[in-house]
Amino acid sequence: xxTFFGMETMRRAVNTNRTAIQTVGNNVANVNTPGYSxxxxxxxxxxxxxxxxxxxxxxxNGRVGSGVQVTGIERIRDQLLDRxxxxxxxxxxxxxxxxxxxxxxxxxxxxxxxDTTTSRLSxxxxxxxxxWKELASGKDSQxxxxxxxxxxxxxxxxxxxSFQTEMDMLETEAELTTAKVNQILEQLHATNKDIxxxxxxxxxxNELYDxxxxxxxxxxxxxxxxxSRSPKPPEHAxxxxxxxxxxxxxxxxxxxxxxVDATEEAPxxxxxxxxxxxxxxxxxxxxxxxxxxxxxxxxxxxxxERVGQELEDIKALAQTFAKEVNQIYxxxxxxxxxxxxxxFTIHLDDSGAFSHISVNSELxxxxxxxxxxxxxxxxxxxxxQDEFAEKWAAWENDKDNEEAFRDLLAFLNEADHYxxxxxxxxxxxxxAKEISRLEDxxxxxxxYKDMMGKLGVETKAQRDLTEASNARLANTESNRMAVSGxxxxxEMSLLIQFQHAYNAAARAMTAMDEMLDQIINRLGVxxx
Amino acid sequence: xxxxxxxxxxxxxxYSQSSYQRLSTLYDQISAQKKITRFxxxxxxxxxxxxxxxxxxxxxxxxRNVNEAHSWLNQGDTSLKEVSSILKRVRxxxxxxxxxxxxxxxxxxxxHELEELRNHLITVANANVNGKYIFNxxxxxxxxxxxLSPSKLNGEKLDNVKITxxxxxxxYDADAGHFVASGGDDTLVLxxxxxxxxxxxxxxxxxxxxxxxxxxxxxVSFELQKGVEIQVNTDARKLFSDELYSDFFMFEQALLxxxxxxxxxxxxxxxxxxHLRNAADVHGQLGARxxxxxxxxxxxxxxxxxxxxxxxxxxxxxxxxxxxxxxVAEGVHNAAxxxxxxxxxxxxxxxxx
Numbered sequence: 001x002x003t004f005f006g007m008e009t010m011r012r013a014v015n016t017n018r019t020a021i022q023t024v025g026n027n028v029a030n031v032n033t034p035g036y037s038x039x040x041x042x043x044x045x046x047x048x049x050x051x052x053x054x055x056x057x058x059x060x061n062g063r064v065g066s067g068v069q070v071t072g073i074e075r076i077r078d079q080l081l082d083r084x085x086x087x088x089x090x091x092x093x094x095x096x097x098x099x100x101x102x103x104x105x106x107x108x109x110x111x112x113x114x115d116t117t118t119s120r121l122s123x124x125x126x127x128x129x130x131x132w133k134e135l136a137s138g139k140d141s142q143x144x145x146x147x148x149x150x151x152x153x154x155x156x157x158x159x160x161x162s163f164q165t166e167m168d169m170l171e172t173e174a175e176l177t178t179a180k181v182n183q184i185l186e187q188l189h190a191t192n193k194d195i196x197x198x199x200x201x202x203x204x205x206n207e208l209y210d211x212x213x214x215x216x217x218x219x220x221x222x223x224x225x226x227x228s229r230s231p232k233p234p235e236h237a238x239x240x241x242x243x244x245x246x247x248x249x250x251x252x253x254x255x256x257x258x259x260v261d262a263t264e265e266a267p268x269x270x271x272x273x274x275x276x277x278x279x280x281x282x283x284x285x286x287x288x289x290x291x292x293x294x295x296x297x298x299x300x301x302x303x304x305e306r307v308g309q310e311l312e313d314i315k316a317l318a319q320t321f322a323k324e325v326n327q328i329y330x331x332x333x334x335x336x337x338x339x340x341x342x343x344f345t346i347h348l349d350d351s352g353a354f355s356h357i358s359v360n361s362e363l364x365x366x367x368x369x370x371x372x373x374x375x376x377x378x379x380x381x382x383x384x385q386d387e388f389a390e391k392w393a394a395w396e397n398d399k400d401n402e403e404a405f406r407d408l409l410a411f412l413n414e415a416d417h418y419x420x421x422x423x424x425x426x427x428x429x430x431x432a433k434e435i436s437r438l439e440d441x442x443x444x445x446x447x448y449k450d451m452m453g454k455l456g457v458e459t460k461a462q463r464d465l466t467e468a469s470n471a472r473l474a475n476t477e478s479n480r481m482a483v484s485g486x487x488x489x490x491e492m493s494l495l496i497q498f499q500h501a502y503n504a505a506a507r508a509m510t511a512m513d514e515m516l517d518q519i520i521n522r523l524g525v526x527x528x
Numbered sequence: 529x530x531x532x533x534x535x536x537x538x539x540x541x542x543y544s545q546s547s548y549q550r551l552s553t554l555y556d557q558i559s560a561q562k563k564i565t566r567f568x569x570x571x572x573x574x575x576x577x578x579x580x581x582x583x584x585x586x587x588x589x590x591x592r593n594v595n596e597a598h599s600w601l602n603q604g605d606t607s608l609k610e611v612s613s614i615l616k617r618v619r620x621x622x623x624x625x626x627x628x629x630x631x632x633x634x635x636x637x638x639x640h641e642l643e644e645l646r647n648h649l650i651t652v653a654n655a656n657v658n659g660k661y662i663f664n665x666x667x668x669x670x671x672x673x674x675x676l677s678p679s680k681l682n683g684e685k686l687d688n689v690k691i692t693x694x695x696x697x698x699x700y701d702a703d704a705g706h707f708v709a710s711g712g713d714d715t716l717v718l719x720x721x722x723x724x725x726x727x728x729x730x731x732x733x734x735x736x737x738x739x740x741x742x743x744x745x746x747x748v749s750f751e752l753q754k755g756v757e758i759q760v761n762t763d764a765r766k767l768f769s770d771e772l773y774s775d776f777f778m779f780e781q782a783l784l785x786x787x788x789x790x791x792x793x794x795x796x797x798x799x800x801x802x803h804l805r806n807a808a809d810v811h812g813q814l815g816a817r818x819x820x821x822x823x824x825x826x827x828x829x830x831x832x833x834x835x836x837x838x839x840x841x842x843x844x845x846x847x848x849x850x851x852x853x854x855x856v857a858e859g860v861h862n863a864a865x866x867x868x869x870x871x872x873x874x875x876x877x878x879x880x881x
Contacts (some may be wrong), residue, residue: 456571
């Protein structure tokens with residue numbers, strides 16, 4: 001055993017404890033760093049004297065320890081919790097986007113009970129039907145009714161425009177989110193390179209692992225991913241080395257596409273295609289989702305689809321509404337153009353698809369032209385009664401049959417078919433009555449109520465889903481923090497612990513120093 | 529479990545968030561006075577609320593229609609009362625006039641009064657509510673009864689025009705192009721601005737009565753309850769008939785004719801009686817209808833009350849309950865904040881000095 005054996009032991013102890021204190025300091029410094037996992041110094045007693053082995057016969061009883069050493073500085077993290085967190089983040093990401101958009105649609109309809117709002121579609125409907133009832137009670141309120149008609153078309157157009165705006169906004173958001181995903185992928189790839197370089201020189205780049213884990217947390221709330229360590233760190237790597245990440249995009253079923261792989265030159269990036277679909281890298285295969293999981297991109301895709309559906313539904317409703325009113329109004333006699341006038345004009349866009357509805361401009365410019373008198377069935381000459389009955393039945397049996405409808409109107413518009421002056425009965429308001437009765441027609445009001453009910457239930461379900469997912473995410477995050485979070489109190493305790501160890505080791509070294517002093521300077525001075 | 533400051537900070541944040549959310553929901557509820565402020569909070573309540581709103585909007589309109597029905601029926605009632613009193617007066621005159629004791633001059637006076645009453649009867653028949661003629665079927669924009677002069681007939685449609693002349697009523701025969709006496713072969717011809725007899729003599733204006741009485745008998749009915757329509761106009765064709773005005777006119781003519789005997793005049797009494805009975809019939813029908821409208825109004829009022837009550841039970845907030853909840857939530861919130869303030873602050877660091 002060497003003279004300086006003890007000195008060496010204490011030197012190691014002082015160094016080691018200083019490293020430990022340095023690590024404590026690093027933890028304290030990063031107490032608020034997002035994604036930081038606390039680090040621990042792994043201490044290990046160094047080999048004792050004499051060393052064990054065949055050739056080293058024990059020259060003494062027992063072994064003297066030679067102190068302590070740092071075997072590694074490890075980050076404390078539970079990979080299982082990471083996996084749990086990311087699995088939940090997919091769900092939460094998708095659910096939140098959808099919940100947000102459903103709630104937005106609900107706000108646009110604003111059909112919840114309220115005594116103050118009067119601008120929603122159901123109110124406009126009510127005023128519109130009442131307007132016809134008013135006319136049916138012989139009041140000269142044509143101008144009022146036309147304004148109410150305009151209010152209904154305005155409400156429809158407003159909803160359509162709003163849904164279209166929402167869709168446009170979702171598309172913009174999808175673009176931004178795609179860019180964010182790609183940015184994260186680039187960063188992951190770059191960090192992978194750094195990790196490989198560090199690990200192959202025997203280092204354990206804890207902060208790089210942390211950076212990657214944080215990026216993956218973010219990524220997993222955007223797209224569904226599956227993560228593995230690949231390749232495994234080389235055998236000669238230091239303890240605690242984790243290796244680079246391989247990130248795969250989860251498709252339907254068990255199918256995956258590799259996004260980031262340490263062996264590749266560059267990551268595979270996502271491209272947003274028309275129709276809210278994504279392709280990965282240079283593949284033409286669109287990125288599709290499966291089941292409830294998803295992430296924000298999938299949430300955006302679903303939300304976009306949902307709003308698109310709502311837009312179609314509200315358009316269909318507007319069209320049905322206009323058509324049903326028109327079908328009855330067509331039988332009102334107007335001085336200007338006989339039977340077959342339109343109350344609502346149904347506008348088409350350039351491609352011939354339904355665009356929007358408005359009140360017939362000829363009527364809104366001239367309210368007095370509004371007709372309420374129905375054709376007079378009894379005024380039809382006896383010899384034409386059979387022909388009338390036939391045409392009426394043909395239309396009544398199939399109200400969508402445009403040809404039968406035109407045919408019937410042509411018949412009704414022929415003055416010769418009536419006993420002189422009996423085309424209509426003066427002051428008749430049957431058409432107004434009939435239109436006001438549409439209020440109870442299942443096709444329009446029932447459908448609107450169904451749409452509201454569906455939206456309400458869906459929003460509620462999605463909110464519950466989001467809240468539940470949120471809570472689970474918070475719990476997992478809490479569990480994760482319980483493992484990886486820095487506790488100042490704990491660090492302080494450790495600080496004191498290591499400080500004392502450091503001080504004590506220094507003191508032991510001093511004792512050793514004094515012993516040597518005794519031997520070197522004081523020994524052999526007897527009788528001097 | 530290991531608990532760190534970071535966890536406590538995160539949790540306090542989360543708890544205070546949800547606490548604020550609860551407070552905000554309660555605030556929404558209390559300021560809107562509604563249990564829910566968005567559809568998804570309770571889709572069932574919201575859907576019912578939509579239904580109730582629709583019913584109430586309908587009732588609002590029915591109430592307006594009831595008011596309108598009242599004004600139609602009341603006007604009809606007043607007019608018919610007036611008709612009855614006119615007819616009663618005419619009957620008195622008929623009774624008085626049909627004695628031989630009255631001289632030529634006195635009969636002439638009676639005839640004058642009759643003419644005035646006849647004119648008044650036209651005014652009554654043309655009674656209107658807010659410019660709508662109530663006795664003209666559904667054709668409320670035009671007066672039902674018009675007295676015309678020959679000069680006004682030219683170029684007009686003659687369909688409903690009837691001429692009373694020399695004790696007969698002449699109807700227009702569109703095919704023949706002249707007026708034909710009902711139950712006879714006598715004819716009257718419109719020639720320019722004059723009416724000529726079949727033999728070509730011009731009829732003096734004072735000797736005939738030309739009336740146009742509308743034939744529109746369409747009901748005017750208002751919807752006063754879902755699917756229930758009540759007729760509000762009076763079927764006055766029965767009452768304001770050609771015969772009514774003709775009988776008046778013939779009575780006048782008879783009074784002016786010095787050769788008329790008291791016995792001849794007496795015939796008019798029974799004619800007037802028939803008109804009186806007619807008026808009573810029409811009036812009775814109207815009265816019954818007024819009763820129905822009153823009943824409807826009553827029922828509508830009750831219905832409205834019930835719907836409002838159900839609507840309120842469905843969606844309105846129980847304020848005291850909400851305020852209790854608010855107090856509890858507030859208490860919890862304050863406590864949570866206070867506790868947060870206490871646990872976040874001290875760390876071991878504070879004691880290591």
